[in-house]
Amino acid sequence: MRKGRITRISGNMVTVSFDSPVMQNEVAYIQHRNERLKSEIIRVRGTLAEMQVYEDTRGLKVGEEVEFTGDLLSVELGPGMLGQIFDGLQNPLPDLAAQCGYFLKRGIYMEALSGSDEWEFTPIAKAGDRVRAGDKIGFVKEKMFRHYCMVPFSWEGFFEVVSVEKPGKFTKNQAIAHLKDEKGNVRPVSLCQRWPVKIPIRAYKEKLKPTEPLVTKMRLIDSLFPVARGGTYCIPGPFGAGKTVLQQLISKHADADVVVIAACGERAGEVVETIKTFPTLVDPRTGHPLSDRTVIICNTSSMPVAARESSVYTAVTIAEYYRQMGLHVLLLADSTSRWAQAMREMSGRLEEIPGEEAFPAYLESHIASFYERAGLVSLYDGTLGSVTIGGAVSPAGGNFEEPVTQATLKVVGAFHGLSRNRSDARRYPAIDPLISWSKYRSFIDQAQKERGQWLLRKGNDVAQMMKVVGEEGTSLADYSDYLKSEFFDFVYLQQNAFDPVDEATPKERQAYVFSFIDRIIQSDFSFTSKDEALHFFQQLRQLFRGWNSSPWQSEEFERTEAEIRALLAERIKAG
Amino acid sequence: MQKYYSNITQIVGDVITVEAENVGNMELAQVITRRGTSLAQVIRLDGRKVFLQVFSGSRGISTGDKVRFLGHPMRIPTGELLLGRIFNGSGSPLDGGPALDENLVEVGGPPVNPVKRIIPEKMIRTGIPMIDIFNSLVESQKLPVFSIAGEPYNELLARIAIQAEVDIIILGGMGLKYDDYLFFKETLEEQGALSRSIVFMHTAADPIVECLLVPDISLAVAENFALAGERVLVLLTDMSNFCDALKVISITMEQIPSNRGYPGDLYSQLASRYEKAVDFDAAGSITILAATTMPGDDVTHPIPDNTGYITEGQFYLKNGVIEPFGSLSRLKQQVNGKTREDHRTIMDTMIQLFAEYRETLEKQAMGFEMSAWDRKLLKYGNLFEKKMMSLEVNIPLEKALDLGWEILHECFSPEETGIKRSMIEAYWPGTHEG
Structure with missing residues (x-):
């Protein structure tokens, strides 16, 4: 066994002197009384190795012994991970609770997968x-x-x-x-x-271009800014804009076989909600509880920072493993900013020359190589499997110009930017359609989609203008475009997460309703006054609200549709 | 037999460096100077060099002074004996009472295993309608009050503390003016709440290192009570002073600053404190209310920004009232469905109408003509501000809901509120008996 001794302790970084060869990113254990604390070598200089410790370093002393293991930080892959809750080092949290009670005692490492299950x-x-x-x-x-x-x-x-x-x-x-x-x-x-964990699994024939949409059942995402199976997307947004709620909704409804949730440096309370409610919610696709398709990697904000850094890698490795079985896996990382901050903390302790906002210079390449682990692959036997990565980003001050958001935008395929204005106006999901984009193809007809986006921009222009010249200074044509755009926003882009039907819209229904709305967008209603136009769209909106909360193709759905058609026909006749 | 070390090689800010052996990270030491003995804590070890932050500051320390290591990390006494007592940031009595050294617990203990937490579901009633109706406070919630200097945030915290239905109140004061300290002390005494309170007080005149310790010792004591089944409310004021103390120490230690001079681990530092808020499975709970003053009323400043990402909502205190927009309790949905059936209806309707009132105010300011509807909104807005928003108002939730119906009744017809028929029939004043 190769050994070293501690020479320096600063926060969660420990420097160790050694005299036999050591390996970069090798796992080592610090021997402290009867505790063994896991750590990882992150820099070697001369005969000194700097290690990040995955635990609280209180009480450690200079001169204490360190054992090098010769292994890189690894996870155990096998049956028994679905439904499990792990920390960032793959310790099963329920087992830890059974052994240690309320608190996470340091230096306790447990088998990730049960050795006795048959x-x-x-x-x-x-x-x-x-x-x-x-x-x-x-x-x-x-x-x-x-x-x-x-x-x-x-x-x-x-x-x-x-x-x-x-x-x-x-x-x-x-x-x-x-x-x-x-x-x-x-x-x-x-x-x-x-x-x-830090090395991608490459046991496949080839990587393919992601084309098939990954349906999230969120209309604004699927129709306008879709995500592809094997693709990547990011959700940046200021606090309180609903990132986590959005990620939770996607984790419930997304059309994926397996969902891996990496709760990285965020509130413990939010994970608790997922942990406690998922076993009680039934996935309509399979009839099984949602927890059966979910793996949770939970390294919340008060857990050790170094393990936070490794938690996203643990999560993506587990995702890649299920991909190798020909499954479609969705990895939701909330939040990648906390992961980047963990890198920043470490970089600061290593006294590296800081880049922008003190993030390390390699921030971009680390973010890029993480998102690059997503992908649609063709396995050796020809079956397809995929890992889709969705990362929440928490930009400081809600400002998207900051380094983590910018580095992420360079490498992802879709950008769902949350805006404070939309969330203040209680327009949920608060994804701003004017700044978001996606490089993937939607299942909505391209021309229809473009008309929808054109209308949103037009509506916004008119709204800006109206602030200056007032309603009376706006032409009737512009005003009705504005009303159409608001109508489109209210009845289609916004979705009520508390309504059991409206919270998730399947693909067929989205396509049907979108083309229905497209006809309204294209219609010329020949209004004679603004009041008349306003009144008409208010009525229409009221009917659509009811339509949205009636189950797809139910009697109520058909009845409401008939009412909407009648209202439209009456209006077009009047015009 | 403990050894004394007298080789102090460096004194920078409040951090001294002494050469010593066999010292543990985060261990406590005593620094014995002419001015007396102070505690100090190990914050870095480098070979034989031990870096200590001295609680009472480095002023007057001589390179020949003695340091004695205590062999244990920071500990704090806990238990019933603390009730009604006032201590400073290192845990020494400020009230003339005896020093305590029983039931010592380590400060800054390990985090709670997330699977041992439960979904919070008990509301804490405060008697303040802007909180109880619109952004209910929930047991185990962590919530800051964002405000600017000069707002009555300490008064608000004191009021909530006195009225909240909790077993124990722990007040952690950081960088408070002496007046504010006296205000808290007198208020707790007058209201007879001191006997169930424990105060850890760091005033602006005290050494800065003690400011750093206040949240940790307050929360360590709170955790001990919570594990014993008590419901504890922890008030931390002002967390911005805590963050500034962090900044001072990290710059002294030559750490690379990230944003406006604050250390890169500000988020983790704040989170490890706020995340102590917990509802234990089969034991008590800790609820944290903190005051965060925003430099320049700027919510994107690193302190409020990092705080907002950690806490479960925030109250904005502006012009002496809790601002309905921007204030948010992320946990309110867990409780406001179980109070009275009209709670959510009143909450949604009144806020929506208040938003319309604000728009009308803007229109009015720009000189547009006021319609009949606008005039109704103006009347409503005035009543709302006077009867609901004022922090003078102190009524239980049910009374506040009734008051909400009365205000709506006074200003609008039932249809204008958009409230659904069944609710109107049950609650609209005059349509039902009593």
Whole structure:
């Protein structure tokens, strides 16, 4: 065992002197009385290694011993992660609570996956098959999925299957198969494997361009600023604009197989809500509780900062693992700014020359390489899997010019900018349609979508003008465009998160209603006065509100639609 | 046998460096000077060099003075004996009472496991309609009062503390004027609340390092009571002074500043304090109300900005009243559905109409003509400001809801409020008996 000794302690950074080789990003344990504190080497200079400690450093002394492990910070990948709540180092929080009670005691590390749970294994591969990293050997059933057991991703080259176990019950560490490498060494494969979190899993044939939309059932997102399966998006917004509520809604309704939630440096209370409510909510797609498709990585703001930095990597590694099974995974990181701040804190302690707002110079490349772990991939057997990443950003002062937002905007495929004005006006979701964008294709007809966006801009221009010249100085034509734009905003872009129907709109309904509204947008109603126009759109809005909260294709839906059509027909006749 | 070290090699700001061995990070020490003995805390270790922040400041420390390490981190006595007592930022009595050294707990303990928290659902009634009706305070919530210097934020905190239905009040004062300290003390005494209160007071004249300790010791004591099943309300005023103290120390330690001189870990520092607010599964709770003064009334300043991202909403105190727009209790939805059935209706309707009133005010100011509807709104707005918003008003929630109906009745017809029929029938004054 290679060892070192502490020479310096500053906050959560410890400097260690060593005399045998050490590795960058190697995990080491500090021996403090009977505690072992996990840490990671982040810089080596001469015979001194600087380490970030994943725990509170109180009480540590100069001269205490440090053990180097030779491993990079890794997670355990295998069945049993769905429905689980981990901290940033993959300690299962419910197990920690069972052992330690109310508080997170430092230096307690637990097995991520239960060693005693038995899984019903079914083989796929046969003796004699030629396989490589990522190929499927068999599967166990985890919640509603086939959880494939794969050749460990870290194994290089090709292998010959020597033997595969017959169907039966296995624990995570028992061998389910034996493989022979090209040199003739036989190695066992078990249900679980380890993978270093900061390295992307690359056991696939190729990365493809994301094209299929990932339906979030939020109309404003899906119709105007869509997200693609395997794509990336970010949600920056000032505090109180509804980032977290939006992420929570997406985690409930998004059309993904598995959702990984990384609660990174945010309020514990918000995670508690997810932890307590998800097991009681049924996912209409599968009939299972929402928690069955969810993995929560929870490193809230008062938990150690270094583990906050690793929590997003832990989350994305778990997401990539489920992708390897041909599943579509959505990773929601809330908030990536806290992760960036963790990097800043560390960089400050390392006394690196600061960049803008004291963020380190490598901020951009770290953000870019994190988002680049998203993607749609074609696996070796031809099936598709994807990781979609949605990151919330909390810009200081709500100012999008700050480094984290800017670095993120460079690399994401869609930008959902929340605005204080919209949230103050209680227009939810508070995504500002005038500043947001998406590079992905919507399932809404392109021409219709462009007309909608044109109308929003026009409506905004007219509203600005009206502030100066008043209603009386505005032409009737402009005024009716303004009313149309407000109408579009109120009945389509805004969505009531407290209404059981309106909170989630499926794709078909969005397409249907959008083209319905498009016809209204294109109609010339030939109003004779502004009051008449205002009154008409108020009536229309009232009817649409009712329409939005009636279930898709229900009797009530049809009836309200007929009423709307009647109102429109009457108006067009009058005009 | 504890050793004395007398090799002080550096004195910068309130941080001294002494050469010593076998010292633990964050450990406490005594610095013995001609002026007396002060506590100090280890904040960095570098080889044999030990960096200590001296609680009473470095003024008068000589390089020949002695330092004795105590072998333990900062601890604070807890328990019933503290009730009714007043201490300074290092935990020494200010009220002439005896010093306590029983039931010592470590300050700044580990965070709560999120799975051991519960979803908060108990409302704290304050008797202030702007809080009770519009932004209900919830047990275990952490909520700052954003205001500018000169606003009556300390009066507001004191009032909430006295009226709130909690078991124990802990007041942590940071950088307060001596007058404010006396104000709190007298108010708690007069209202007979001192016997269930504990005060940790750092005034503007006290050494800056003690300011840093106030939130930690207040919360450590609170946590101890909460674990014993008590419902504790912690008042922290003014957190901006705490942040400024952080800034002073981090610059003394030559840390690279991030934004306007504040340290890069300001968010984590604030979060580790505010996140102590908790509702324990099968035990008591901690609720935190803090005053945050915004330099230049600028909410994007690093202090209010980082605070806003951490806390569960905020109250804006402006011109002596709680501003309905911008103020937010993120947890109100957890409780306001379970008070009285008309609570949410009154909340939504009155705010919506008040927003319209503000628009009308703007129109009026620009010289546009006032319609009949505008005049109704003006009447409504005036009544609302006088009867609801004024901090003089002190009535229970139910009375406040009734008052809401009366104001609406006085200004509008039922249809004009947009309230649904069943509610009107049940509550509109004159349509039901009693």
